[in-house]
Amino acid sequence: MNADLRTELAERGIAPDCVETIVVVREVLARVGDKWTMLIVGALKDGPMRFTALHGEVTGISQRMLGHTLSALTRDGLATRTAYPEVPPRVEYELTDLGRSLASAVEHLVGWVTQHQDEIMDNRVRSDVLG
Numbered sequence: 001m002n003a004d005l006r007t008e009l010a011e012r013g014i015a016p017d018c019v020e021t022i023v024v025v026r027e028v029l030a031r032v033g034d035k036w037t038m039l040i041v042g043a044l045k046d047g048p049m050r051f052t053a054l055h056g057e058v059t060g061i062s063q064r065m066l067g068h069t070l071s072a073l074t075r076d077g078l079a080t081r082t083a084y085p086e087v088p089p090r091v092e093y094e095l096t097d098l099g100r101s102l103a104s105a106v107e108h109l110v111g112w113v114t115q116h117q118d119e120i121m122d123n124r125v126r127s128d129v130l131g
Contacts, residue, residue, distance in 0.1 A: 073099065
């Protein structure tokens with residue numbers, strides 16, 4: 001998909017450095033906009049957690065999806081994975097400074113939604129009535 005997007009943007013005459021920025025922005029927004037990412041970042045904002053604790057905290061997520069999302073967060077530098085040499089093995093995940101800055105931005109977004117919740121719900125009802 002990114003190759004197609006790069007090609008399309010290049011054909012439209014967009015400068016190569018801008019093309020790369022657009023691709024990265026889309027990728028990051030797709031990651032950040034994912035419901036599991038937001039719930040995991042929210043769960044980790046207060047400090048490190050073990051995989052099992054995260055699985056219990058993030059209601060409805062499968063272990064496979066939790067592992068996949070944690071790997072993506074780690075790959076993007078938003079979280080760290082620390083394995084402790086203990087028996088039984090212990091692994092903890094924690095937000096990095098970059099991840100904490102994302103958590104802060106998400107808190108602002110949640111605040112905006114909370115502030116405008118009634119208006120949004122009224123608009124939905126009005127739209128549903130009008131069909």
